[in-house]
């Protein structure tokens with residue numbers, strides 16, 4: 001590796017930070033196509049960024065979940081009765097109109113009593129957690145294709 005290449009390798013951090021001028025960026029991208037070291041470096045960065053994003057959205061969802069829990073506890077008082085929700089309670093909990101709760105009935109965990117549908121708060125919370133996990137998985141999967149375009153090249157070593 002000659003001195004010129006080493007200079008180019010030093011540009012990888014600025015490239016990641018988006019601090020290269022458009023001219024330098026072009027120079028670096030053509031270097032990247034041939035330099036395994038920079039490809040690995042960039043690959044590490046992309047995986048780190050993806051795990052940070054996953055953690056970030058998890059924290060946000062967790063926070064939202066806590067706020068929801070606190071709100072229900074406030075609304076429904078204490079005791080066993082607070083665990084049972086009717087359609088209006090559930091709509092308030094999910095912050096959607098009752099008509100949209102009706103659309104979700106097939107996938108929501110519910111039970112019937114005296115011909116009326118009721119929901120257990122704890123089962124709804126499990127259902128919400130399941131949806132959070134699906135969403136996170138979808139986000140991670142959908143963020144993969146663009147990054148693999150950056151890293152993988154025809155005839156590349158990766």
Ligand SMILES: [Zn+2]
Pocket residue numbers: 005008009010031032035036037038
């Ligand atoms: Zn390099």
